[in-house]
Amino acid sequence: MSNRIIIEALSGSYEAVTGERILEKELPPLLSRFSSDKLFLLVDEKVWNFHETRLTSILEPLSAELHIMQVPSGENSKSIGFWTQAVDFLLSRQVRRNTPVIVAGGGVAGDAGGFAAAATLRGVPLIHLPTTLLAMVDSSIGGKTGINHEAGKNLIGAFYQPAGVIADTAFLSTLPEREWINGLSEILKYGAIRDATIFDDASFFLDHDFRHQVSPDSLSRLISKCIRVKADVVKQDEFESGERAFLNFGHTFAHALEKACSYNTISHGEAVFLGMLAAQKLSNLEGGNVSGDFIEKFSGLYQYRVPKEALSFNEIISYMESDKKRTDKQLRFVLLKEWQHPELKSVLNYRHIEKSAEAIFEQLA
Ligand SMILES: NC(=O)c1ccc[n+]([C@@H]2O[C@H](COP(=O)([O-])OP(=O)(O)OC[C@H]3O[C@@H](n4cnc5c(N)ncnc54)[C@H](O)[C@@H]3O)[C@@H](O)[C@H]2O)c1
Structure with missing residues (x-):
């Protein structure tokens, strides 16, 4: 077929x-x-x-x-x-x-x-x-x-x-x-931003x-x-002036994590998975209603090589800030109003970002 x-x-x-x-x-x-x-x-x-x-x-x-x-x-x-x-x-x-x-x-x-x-x-x-x-x-x-x-x-x-x-x-x-698991992160991203049936299909x-x-x-x-x-x-926004950014769900945290690990001790897929956990938490702190463990239930599949102590919130936020300089005045995230309802949102409350990053540290040994 x-x-x-x-x-x-x-x-x-x-x-x-x-x-x-x-x-x-x-x-x-x-x-x-x-x-x-x-x-x-x-x-x-x-x-x-x-x-x-x-x-x-x-x-x-x-x-x-x-x-x-x-x-x-x-x-x-x-x-x-x-x-x-x-x-x-x-x-x-x-x-x-x-x-x-x-x-x-x-x-x-x-x-x-x-x-x-x-x-x-x-x-x-x-x-x-x-x-x-x-x-x-x-x-x-x-x-x-x-x-x-x-x-x-x-x-x-x-x-x-x-x-x-x-x-x-x-x-x-x-x-x-390990490479299958890297691909899984992007698959779950599509489930989160658009098609809930993808979560079920990925349960294998x-x-x-x-x-x-x-x-x-x-x-x-x-x-x-x-x-x-x-x-x-891509059909709606081939050159990424708007909606294509939704494909970056979890990626603001992920890019900062990859940089903090010098693109070495964490893979892109691992960083995206952690980034999605943090983005789900941030969505809720910013007024969204995103409950359920549609993503979290896959946590056991990821085996991180980076120890908790190797990362700090200050470092993560500073990498987000340095990314920010290239794009916008404020830190922007793809958040979810509900599952499958993404929005691009500037987050001004750094305490919310810090609380969401806890979802990352909880996963690391
Ligand atoms: N263009 C885009 O829209 C877009 C989107 C997402 C990611 N990317 C980029 O994709 C890259 C990551 O891609 P990736 O995860 O496929 O990594 P990769 O291309 O490095 O492949 C991962 C590993 O698998 C090996 N490999 C590939 N196919 C194999 C096979 N069939 N059997 C055995 N081994 C195989 C490779 O040699 C490599 O060691 C990053 O550079 C990222 O920036 C681009």
């Missing part, structure tokens, strides 16, 4: 397809739209190690000239250095305006490879093959590409929509459990050995629900 979602963007609509072992069927018609004798694959190195045989058996028959570049695993690939190498790779092998560039990997490969495709020749056709849960539900959808700068994360980049997204859940068979995560217990169809359906929420939000 496969699920198809149309993503409407100003530069044109494209389709995201989810399902188990769908790449064989879905890729040929997508590639046939570009009359090119060349094909590029930028692929996360771990994905290549696990899936080289399958990928080459699918791709080689589809192009007279296949060029493959591996993307080293890890956030360091979202760097100007790697991005330059990727652009050099494409240009030195005579990429043309109609040459498809497939990017296979998680959010790192997708963001960096996507930005290389966006900038080379002012844009060559990009196809995302997300291979992490996070990339399937989030980063491959919506057209944000980019790399990091020493001044901060994701500070260089472009809005560049792909020609198509194929989320083949067979790739997830090799994804470590609470089963022992959930990675092997979940059926491919349920997984594909859950991923497609998440993509649908993101597609809907």
